Amino acid sequence: ASVPVLLDLRNDFPILQHPVKGRRLVYLDNGATTQKPAAVIEAESRYYERSNANIHRGVHWLSQHSTDLYEQGRESVRRLLNAARSEEIVFTRGTTEGINLVAHSWGRGAVGPGDEIVLTGMEHHSNIVPWQMLCEQVGASIKVVPVTDSGEIRLEDYRALLGPRTRLVGIAHVSNALGTINPVQEMTRLAHEAGAKVLVDGAQAVAHKVVDVQALDCDFYVFSGHKLYGPTGIGALYARYGILKDMPPWQGGGDMIHTVSFERSTYADVPQRFEAGTPNIAGVVGLDAAIRYVRGVGLDAIAAHEHALLEHATEQLLALPGVRLIGTAGQKAGIASFVVDGIHPHDLGTILDTEGVAIRAGHHCAMPLMARFGIPGTARASFAAYNTPDDVAALISALRKAQKLFGTGS
Numbered sequence: 001a002s003v004p005v006l007l008d009l010r011n012d013f014p015i016l017q018h019p020v021k022g023r024r025l026v027y028l029d030n031g032a033t034t035q036k037p038a039a040v041i042e043a044e045s046r047y048y049e050r051s052n053a054n055i056h057r058g059v060h061w062l063s064q065h066s067t068d069l070y071e072q073g074r075e076s077v078r079r080l081l082n083a084a085r086s087e088e089i090v091f092t093r094g095t096t097e098g099i100n101l102v103a104h105s106w107g108r109g110a111v112g113p114g115d116e117i118v119l120t121g122m123e124h125h126s127n128i129v130p131w132q133m134l135c136e137q138v139g140a141s142i143k144v145v146p147v148t149d150s151g152e153i154r155l156e157d158y159r160a161l162l163g164p165r166t167r168l169v170g171i172a173h174v175s176n177a178l179g180t181i182n183p184v185q186e187m188t189r190l191a192h193e194a195g196a197k198v199l200v201d202g203a204q205a206v207a208h209k210v211v212d213v214q215a216l217d218c219d220f221y222v223f224s225g226h227k228l229y230g231p232t233g234i235g236a237l238y239a240r241y242g243i244l245k246d247m248p249p250w251q252g253g254g255d256m257i258h259t260v261s262f263e264r265s266t267y268a269d270v271p272q273r274f275e276a277g278t279p280n281i282a283g284v285v286g287l288d289a290a291i292r293y294v295r296g297v298g299l300d301a302i303a304a305h306e307h308a309l310l311e312h313a314t315e316q317l318l319a320l321p322g323v324r325l326i327g328t329a330g331q332k333a334g335i336a337s338f339v340v341d342g343i344h345p346h347d348l349g350t351i352l353d354t355e356g357v358a359i360r361a362g363h364h365c366a367m368p369l370m371a372r373f374g375i376p377g378t379a380r381a382s383f384a385a386y387n388t389p390d391d392v393a394a395l396i397s398a399l400r401k402a403q404k405l406f407g408t409g410s
């Protein structure tokens with residue numbers, strides 16, 4: 001079966017022009033991190049060549065210029081998420097740091113003994129462990145929305161867990177292990193009816209679909225730049241202004257204060273209150289370039305392209321004997337997670353690598369979800385805008401070789 005090629009972006013990505021082990025690189029590990037277009041690499045290097053200075057402090061021109069670029073990056077993130085105001089955007093190291101920031105700063109004030117945090121059974125460890133740490137400290141507990149055989153959650157199960165003690169609901173917008181798109185808007189509405197706040201983990205969503213935090217009506221939204229064609233070490237937290245403005249600082253230091261004396265310090269307004277120390281300025285510049293790149297291609301076009309690839313890959317995978325997909329939800333972003341009879345996912349990953357096909361194998365930092373399916377892990381092919389039907393063909397042919405090697409398949 002042929003699949004229409006909607007996008008052709010491979011030439012924008014320098015790394016894809018370089019063979020790995022002498023072969024054309026078939027990069028299907030985009031859920032872990034995406035490759036970077038030349039526009040991002042060049043923006044970061046141009047920043048160091050022409051604009052580098054510390055921000056917010058200097059009176060000199062370069063410092064002002066660097067500050068402008070940094071704040072332009074904030075505006076770019078605001079537009080990406082359609083936040084109402086740029087003060088609602090806090091730069092972080094990534095999704096993990098964003099969730100920890102909320103758990104520390106908001107959580108320690110808002111969650112107390114006997115309170116409850118509701119999480120779905122498909123959360124990444126980074127949307128589980130910070131809440132566990134909080135619960136241990138304050139005497140709260142976690143409730144888990146069960147995952148169905150198709151890798152979804154049922155709204156009635158979710159609704160049954162919401163109650164007067166629910167303070168927060170934590171939801172992956174898109175599951176990194178299965179690709180399931182969760183009904184975040186409806187879940188947020190129900191959480192708010194119960195008086196709870198909502199944090200959405202957008203790590204696997206922002207590069208694959210249009211996100212609008214005002215339409216979702218969530219209270220917190222976090223993502224990582226490196227999964228959005230941007231640099232590592234930079235990400236953002238969106239927090240509703242009415243909540244953020246009353247949140248105490250998490251990390252203390254330079255740039256987050258108003259005044260300091262040895263008796264007492266007062267803190268800066270948001271978002272600076274949450275950006276202690278010299279931030280990742282070059283990272284913000286790179287992230288800004290990545291957002292421009294993605295907006296230039298168009299998130300709707302990317303979503304359609306990846307959807308077509310996923311459908312094509314799913315069809316081809318299911319045609320192979322002994323291949324079972326984990327997570328068959330109706331609403332999925334570009335991730336195919338599967339197990340192959342008689343071959344451990346790690347062995348599969350290693351054999352595919354010798355064929356130049358990069359996938360991820362393992363528990364995908366979602367051990368509770370793997371336990372739910374009774375498997376140690378899966379092989380995961382995750383798509384990005386630059387993947388092509390040739391990449392799918394290479395995956396399928398490498399899988400056939402692996403099955404031959406193991407004497408399985410046909």
Ligand code: PMP
Nearest residue numbers: 094095096124126176201203224
């Ligand atoms: N949540 C999800 C759904 C993820 O896929 C990831 C990255 N695999 C994270 C959180 C953590 O992101 P980071 O490591 O960039 O902080």
